[in-house]
Amino acid sequence: MSATKPAIFNEMLNGEQVRSAYQNLEKWYRSMPAELRSLKQSEAEALFRRVGITFAVYGEGGDPERLIPFDMFPRVMTAEEWRKLDRGVRQRAAALNAFLADVYDRREIIRAGKIPEHLVTNNEAFEKAAIGFRPPRGVFSHIVGVDLVRTGPDQFYVLEDNCRTPSGVSYMLQNREIMMRMFPQLFMENRIRPVDGYAGLLKKTLASVAPKKCQGEPNIVILTPGHFNSAYYEHSFLADLMGVELVEGQDLFVEGDFVWMKTTEGPKKVDVIYRRIDDAFIDPLCFRPDSMLGVPGLMSVYRSGGVTICSAPGAGVADDKAIYTFVPEMIRFYLGEEPILENVPTWQCAKPDDCKYVLENLSELVVKEVHGSGGYGMLVGPKSDKSTIESFAAKIRKNPDNYIAQPTLALSACPTFVEEGIAPRHVDLRPYCLVGETIELVPGGLTRVALTEGSLVVNSSQGGGVKDTWVLAE
Amino acid sequence: MRLSIRHITRYRFDEPVRGIVQSQKLWPADCANQRILSWEVTSHGGQTGAEFVDGAGDMIRLATWRGPLSEVTVEVAGEVETTDSYGVLRDHRERVPPSAYLRPTRQVEANAELKALSAVALKGMENASALDRAHALSRAVSEAIEYKPGETKPHTTAIEALSGGVGVCQDHAHALISVAHVAEMPARYVTGYLQATEDGTPHEASHAWAEIWVPELGWVGFDAANECCPDERYVRLGSGYDALDAAPIRGLVQGATPEEHLEVEVIVSAGQSGQQQQQ
Numbered sequence: 001m002s003a004t005k006p007a008i009f010n011e012m013l014n015g016e017q018v019r020s021a022y023q024n025l026e027k028w029y030r031s032m033p034a035e036l037r038s039l040k041q042s043e044a045e046a047l048f049r050r051v052g053i054t055f056a057v058y059g060e061g062g063d064p065e066r067l068i069p070f071d072m073f074p075r076v077m078t079a080e081e082w083r084k085l086d087r088g089v090r091q092r093a094a095a096l097n098a099f100l101a102d103v104y105d106r107r108e109i110i111r112a113g114k115i116p117e118h119l120v121t122n123n124e125a126f127e128k129a130a131i132g133f134r135p136p137r138g139v140f141s142h143i144v145g146v147d148l149v150r151t152g153p154d155q156f157y158v159l160e161d162n163c164r165t166p167s168g169v170s171y172m173l174q175n176r177e178i179m180m181r182m183f184p185q186l187f188m189e190n191r192i193r194p195v196d197g198y199a200g201l202l203k204k205t206l207a208s209v210a211p212k213k214c215q216g217e218p219n220i221v222i223l224t225p226g227h228f229n230s231a232y233y234e235h236s237f238l239a240d241l242m243g244v245e246l247v248e249g250q251d252l253f254v255e256g257d258f259v260w261m262k263t264t265e266g267p268k269k270v271d272v273i274y275r276r277i278d279d280a281f282i283d284p285l286c287f288r289p290d291s292m293l294g295v296p297g298l299m300s301v302y303r304s305g306g307v308t309i310c311s312a313p314g315a316g317v318a319d320d321k322a323i324y325t326f327v328p329e330m331i332r333f334y335l336g337e338e339p340i341l342e343n344v345p346t347w348q349c350a351k352p353d354d355c356k357y358v359l360e361n362l363s364e365l366v367v368k369e370v371h372g373s374g375g376y377g378m379l380v381g382p383k384s385d386k387s388t389i390e391s392f393a394a395k396i397r398k399n400p401d402n403y404i405a406q407p408t409l410a411l412s413a414c415p416t417f418v419e420e421g422i423a424p425r426h427v428d429l430r431p432y433c434l435v436g437e438t439i440e441l442v443p444g445g446l447t448r449v450a451l452t453e454g455s456l457v458v459n460s461s462q463g464g465g466v467k468d469t470w471v472l473a474e
Numbered sequence: 475m476r477l478s479i480r481h482i483t484r485y486r487f488d489e490p491v492r493g494i495v496q497s498q499k500l501w502p503a504d505c506a507n508q509r510i511l512s513w514e515v516t517s518h519g520g521q522t523g524a525e526f527v528d529g530a531g532d533m534i535r536l537a538t539w540r541g542p543l544s545e546v547t548v549e550v551a552g553e554v555e556t557t558d559s560y561g562v563l564r565d566h567r568e569r570v571p572p573s574a575y576l577r578p579t580r581q582v583e584a585n586a587e588l589k590a591l592s593a594v595a596l597k598g599m600e601n602a603s604a605l606d607r608a609h610a611l612s613r614a615v616s617e618a619i620e621y622k623p624g625e626t627k628p629h630t631t632a633i634e635a636l637s638g639g640v641g642v643c644q645d646h647a648h649a650l651i652s653v654a655h656v657a658e659m660p661a662r663y664v665t666g667y668l669q670a671t672e673d674g675t676p677h678e679a680s681h682a683w684a685e686i687w688v689p690e691l692g693w694v695g696f697d698a699a700n701e702c703c704p705d706e707r708y709v710r711l712g713s714g715y716d717a718l719d720a721a722p723i724r725g726l727v728q729g730a731t732p733e734e735h736l737e738v739e740v741i742v743s744a745g746q747s748g749q750q751q752q753q
Contacts, residue, residue, distance in 0.1 A: 073691040105569075107571065117571070117573050118573060121571050121574040122573060122574070122576055122577070126574065128529060128530070128570055128574050128715070129528065129529075130529075130530075131528070131529030131530075131569050131570050132527075132528070132529040132569040132570075133526075133529075230599060253493075253495075253538075254495060254523070254524070254536060254538065255521060255523060255538045255540075256522045256523035256524070256538075257523045258523075258524075274551070284497075284726055285495065285724045285725070285726060286497065286724075288720065289724070293703040296495040296497075296726040297495045297496075297497060297524070297536045299497075300497055300524040300525070300526065300534060300535070300536040301523070301524045303524075303526040303528070303534075304524040304525055304526040306524055314488075393527075451515065
């Protein structure tokens, strides 16, 4: 890693030249009067408020009622760029699921010496209760959110994987919906691939993993912790789009070999549960005994094949930051392929040599907690002063196992509306990969943007916003 | 030794409850230490359902009752032919890797005192075998916690038991698991029954101990409360990270939570070995 500042890839401009994918958008922007722009911006805000989408993405905390800023300038990807991402993300989702099926069964990858045993079995997210059970089609993580950043024309890196219950897909859908409503012309001038097939694909995916005991059309439900949860909007939104029931733990009960939903016409059997509740809370008779959110006895029905839980309990062990380093190895081990998408080089402070390097180069690195999320508890070296770095170094020395470090990547920048017009702001991308009978993703994802000039932190809790994400047709 | 077990758990409620869900881990696994001759679990008035064998080799079954209920009874009756294997769990079918049993749950988490207890017990034993180290830890726990019923509660932790210096088998097991973890030895909680009268007469016999992973032998039981390893007087029921995870019955009452009275009656008697009984 060199200390020289790498060039930032501008998604729209190649020097002075506008890239072909952005040509229509650039004209659109130049021909838009300032008054219209601010009018449209307030219209967008009003629309977001009206649909009630105000939650923080990815359980980032913060004020759940706060509106996440929507930037009207779309992020565009060409068909060719998308082809690579599509293949790369699907490859990764396949390998992560193969890994999960393996670590809860024969643990071949550990026996082969490719991953240290303690990183897996000693991991908080590793569930003893999942050992020896093969969920339908061997799928553990049915919705895989892969966080990507771009640093060059062909350079994409995976920042992290999300195998449990990645959120934010409702933003992907609503961002598009609102853009189409406000700027229908844009969607006639550009050949943009639709994303509204997501709900149908999700339903098809969930139906495809119905348990063997289910005959006929499976009854699918979304299990939410309730309306106090910051992502409740998304839970009800997805239930609506799929035409399935949104339930809380208290709406379900187990009896005999199945899980039942209370309805006015009497109990109705439930076959597939898309749960948006953490493992620890889904069954007080198996996990946390004080949980009021789950369904007592659910794990017994699950393990005896009476219901499918999506994602499968224990899926989280695949998206741990310490496991992340080994994903390229998983791809080679299980699929016999070379990874299409690269990992960000990562130093593990648990290793003494790595830790030494990290402590010596803190001012150039990004340091994260192994189990942390949402941009909290991390150090962005180049943006931190000396005392911050020193106090962080003390934390690393005290508990090195808890930290990993990565180089500060030159995240690509996408034109974004600012006071004076447009300016490049750093972005990332989270596509949502669906894994069931097939592995598919809708062409698009959620683009998050760091609205503060120069900021590399796109998390909404740290002042990030969202954008519509276009994938152009061939 | 042929042991005959009768284990009755009765919950009585001051006010009727709407329903009950139980996850029962009440079936001893058939292995070289114990042959299950007969075993029956009856959930009186309840509906049994989903059952499976978990990764640790324990069968778990769901039982539910619809209310209103003022009492439920779960009855276990069975006969087991046991063999003394010096505490070693032999031919037990399970799939959980030993390394998964290093987890510091609330009840087995170590503090400075438990760390010190572990370190002192193992002082000078750096080159000793894992088995000898495990015995040393078990001895240390027996000495540090005096057996005294009624002083601790079901939710008492290893930290609390050690600081109080008194406890029952559950507390000894928790403390032993804790000090084993400190020494980076996988350890787990085991529930079961113990036939403890010399003449084989029936008596209260619900019991718990710890198993420590000894690479050369596998899982080895240590009963720090009785300063011994499980032998033919023991019947092994199930295992887990701690008492909560290993509990023979985990249940949840639906509706208002009135005062609950729990009665447990466990009787183990030694049958005449060699005598064939018709099942």
